[in-house]
Structures are given as C-alpha cells and as structure tokens.
Amino acid sequence: xxxxxxxxxxxxxxxxxxxxxxxxxxxxxxxxxxxxxxxxxxxxxxxxxxxxxxxxxxxxxxxxxxxxxxxxxxxxxxxxxxxxxxxxxxxxxxxxxxxxxxxxxxxxxxxxxxxxxxxxxxxxxxxxxxxxxxxxxxxxxxxxxxxxxxxxxxxxxxxxxxxxxxxxxxxxxxxxxxxxxxxxxxxxxxxxxxxxxxxxxxxxxxxxxxxxxxxxxxxxxxxxxxxxxxxxxxxxxxxxxxxxxxxxxxxxxxxxxxxxxxxxxxxxxxxxxxxxxxxxxxxxxxxxxxxxxxxxxxxxxxxxxxxxxxxxxxxxxxxxxxxxxxxxxxxxxxxxxxxxxxxxxxxxxxxxxxxxxxxxxxxxxxxxxxxxxxxxxxxxxxxxxxxxxxxxxxxxxx
Numbered sequence: 001x002x003x004x005x006x007x008x009x010x011x012x013x014x015x016x017x018x019x020x021x022x023x024x025x026x027x028x029x030x031x032x033x034x035x036x037x038x039x040x041x042x043x044x045x046x047x048x049x050x051x052x053x054x055x056x057x058x059x060x061x062x063x064x065x066x067x068x069x070x071x072x073x074x075x076x077x078x079x080x081x082x083x084x085x086x087x088x089x090x091x092x093x094x095x096x097x098x099x100x101x102x103x104x105x106x107x108x109x110x111x112x113x114x115x116x117x118x119x120x121x122x123x124x125x126x127x128x129x130x131x132x133x134x135x136x137x138x139x140x141x142x143x144x145x146x147x148x149x150x151x152x153x154x155x156x157x158x159x160x161x162x163x164x165x166x167x168x169x170x171x172x173x174x175x176x177x178x179x180x181x182x183x184x185x186x187x188x189x190x191x192x193x194x195x196x197x198x199x200x201x202x203x204x205x206x207x208x209x210x211x212x213x214x215x216x217x218x219x220x221x222x223x224x225x226x227x228x229x230x231x232x233x234x235x236x237x238x239x240x241x242x243x244x245x246x247x248x249x250x251x252x253x254x255x256x257x258x259x260x261x262x263x264x265x266x267x268x269x270x271x272x273x274x275x276x277x278x279x280x281x282x283x284x285x286x287x288x289x290x291x292x293x294x295x296x297x298x299x300x301x302x303x304x305x306x307x308x309x310x311x312x313x314x315x316x317x318x319x320x321x322x323x324x325x326x327x328x329x330x331x332x333x334x335x336x337x338x339x340x341x342x343x344x345x346x347x348x349x350x351x352x353x354x355x356x357x358x359x360x361x362x363x364x365x366x367x368x369x370x371x372x373x374x375x376x377x378x379x380x381x382x383x384x385x386x387x388x389x390x391x392x393x394x395x396x397x398x
Contacts, residue, residue, distance in 0.1 A: 002014070003390065005160065008163075009163045010263045014385075014386060014389065018148055020389025022396075023390075024139045025397035026088045029060040029089055029090050034090070034133070038124070039128055050101070051120050052096055052098070053097040057092070063085065079096065088397075096124040130376060135369065135371045145370060152360055154358045155356065155358070156358045158263075167196065174258070174259050174261075175332070177257065180341075182245050183241040185245050192205065193205050193206065204225075208228070214236050250346060261311055264329065265354060282305070282306040289304065290302065306355070310352045381398050
C-alpha cells in the first residue's frame with residue numbers, strides 16, 4: 001500500500017516487488033553519511049596556486065544553504081555548492097568561491113568545518129559533480145536486507161525533501177505562483193498545516209491564517225521560520241501578496257517552481273509505469289542521456305539512459321510519454337506556457353529532461369548497513385523507500 005505522503009508528492013507506485021524490511025533511518029546524524037563525488041579530471045585541476053578557492057565543507061545538524069549563509073555572515077565569504085545536503089546527516093561536499101583571491105584559512109563551528117583544498121582556474125559547477133556516496137544504517141528492521149537485489153530497477157522519483165518532507169507544500173506554492181495566485185502562495189507559505197509537522201508549528205500557522213494576526217504573532221514566530229518572517233514583515237509594510245512573494249530570496253522562489261515541476265515529473269513517471277511503459281531500457285525515438293550526461297536521441301548500441309521531459313515553457317511533446325504528461329497537466333489546470341511568468345520572469349523555467357531510472361553503483365550491504373553511489377540528482381530516500389517499504393515515511397526517518 002502506498003503511503004498518503006507519497007501520493008501527496010506524486011508517487012503512486014513501487015518500482016520493485018521486494019516486500020520491504022521496515023525500520024528507521026536517521027536516528028542519529030551518524031546513521032546517514034553522504035560524501036560528494038566529483039570528476040577525477042576536476043580533482044586533478046585543483047592546485048595550490050591561485051584562482052577560485054575550493055573548500056571541503058563537512059557538516060551535521062545544518063543544511064547546506066544555512067551553513068553557507070552563516071559562513072558569509074561570519075567571514076564575508078560567499079561560496080557556492082554543487083548540490084544541496086540536508087541537516088539530518090553527516091555530509092561532506094565541495095564548495096567554491098565565485099571571486100578570485102578571496103580566500104580564508106580553515107574555519108569551523110559546532111555544526112560545520114570548512115577546509116581549503118586549493119584553487120581552480122574557473123569556478124566549479126554542477127557539471128563537475130558525478131554524484132554522492134551513501135553509507136546508511138537502518139535500525140529496527142528485519143534481517144532481509146541482504147535479499148534486496150533490485151537496486152538497478154528503481155524509478156528516479158524526486159524524494160520527500162524536495163517537497164518539504166514533514167510539510168509537503170513547496171510544490172503547491174510553486175503552482176500558486178505559476179497560476180499568478182500570489183495571495184494563495186502567501187497563504188500556503190504562512191498557514192499550510194500538516195499532520196507530520198509539530199503541534200506548536202501548526203498552532204502558529206492556524207493563527208497566521210488571518211492577516212489581522214500578523215502584527216500580534218510576528219515576534220512569536222520561531223527564527224527557523226525565516227521565510228515566514230520575511231513574508232509577514234513585507235505584508236505588514238505593503239499589504240501586497242505579489243510584493244511579499246518577490247521579497248523571498250530568488251533561489252527559494254525558483255525552488256518553488258522546480259518543486260512543482262518535480263511533482264508533475266513524479267506523477268508522469270508513476271502514470272507511465274502504471275500504463276506498462278518500459279522505463280528501464282530506451283526504445284527507438286526516445287530521448288536519452290549518454291554516459292557524459294549529454295542529451296540526444298536513442299542510438300542502438302550506445303550506452304544511454306532513458307529520459308522523461310521535465311515540463312517547462314519549452315516542453316518537448318514528441319515522446320511516448322506525452323499522453324500521460326498532457327493528461328496530468330490537464331488535471332492540474334496548467335499548461336507549458338504558464339512556466340514563463342511575465343510578472344516574475346526571473347523564476348520562469350524552460351524545463352528539460354530527467355533520467356527515468358536511478359543509476360546505482362558500488363552497492364553493498366551487511367547486517368543493517370547499506371552503501372551505494374547515486375548519480376547527481378537522484379535521491380537516496382527513493383532507493384531506501386524500495387528497500388524499507390515504510391508505512392509511515394516520516395516516522396521511518398524520511
């Protein structure tokens with residue numbers, strides 16, 4: 001049976017027939033280790049001379065965005081990451097300065113450490129990242145972990161964290177922005193409640209359902225609700241939902257749109273799988289990624305991975321998945337052209353393609369520990385979902 005939370009984020013199928021071992025993950029940050037992998041060629045370009053400084057960021061109990069924001073606040077150093085790592089894990093990743101010459105020596109706090117490893121002639125980008133290696137402990141599970149062998153037959157869904165996990169709302173905010181319903185976007189940011197969120201948070205959000213309460217409850221909003229504070233402050237000053245949404249940092253506004261695209265992708269992948277489409281081997285006419293990540297038409301004999309459209313204003317209709325995607329967009333009452341937002345062009349998205357199945361390598365397991373490497377953009381929680389088949393993903397630590 002598919003959990004309700006999965007349905008809320010567009011996932012309505014399991015890829016594997018494995019019964020699942022149950023259990024929990026992330027009881028402690030040490031139970032979930034993530035190490036970022038970059039191209040060997042890129043590693044060899046890092047030198048000790050000058051250019052753009054490259055660092056290794058190790059952290060726990062803080063996400064990438066907040067760690068980088070803290071470094072900028074404390075050291076005046078603006079760094080960019082190749083990927084985002086969440087707070088409930090011990091993670092190691094590469095970050096790079098966007099300006100030549102501006103570098104600091106090693107720096108650490110209780111939650112993270114920053115170690116300079118050298119310089120590169122041009123800043124690192126996502127293209128330099130291969131993927132992530134994971135080492136994960138699954139507690140309170142059955143002893144059947146060694147029986148799981150379907151790690152190369154898993155659909156490449158977007159994971160729970162893409163949508164807010166305990167409060168799956170990011171895609172709904174994105175949809176409201178797409179539909180130019182900025183008032184609804186503000187309401188969702190401030191007052192959307194979830195059964196998985198804390199009682200205290202839900203109580204505050206219920207109060208924020210009425211804008212007459214903004215002033216009264218502003219100081220009671222927890223500091224971690226930083227976006228909510230930005231929106232309420234702007235609403236109190238301007239009483240204009242469009243202005244309030246525009247006050248949110250650009251990266252987050254883009255993330256809302258991307259979350260909604262991810263929701264449509266999940267629903268499309270679920271529908272295609274349910275309809276019996278082969279999603280693990282490309283066919284004639286399919287769009288594919290090659291081993292270098294370059295997109296193109298399927299060519300028999302080449303090592304290629306099937307891709308599905310990631311809907312945007314330049315949506316490519318000529319795939320065997322257009323029926324499912326078009327039906328979903330009709331149900332959602334959105335069209336590709338909606339992803340060009342004239343009123344807020346900086347968050348517009350042309351879309352693209354995403355790999356249909358997870359590419360997993362270096363898979364191994366022993367006792368209740370599993371290790372594997374996933375290519376960039378794939379979620380460990382989606383592979384773990386197939387291994388564990390949790391009835392309640394949040395209780396299980398997802």
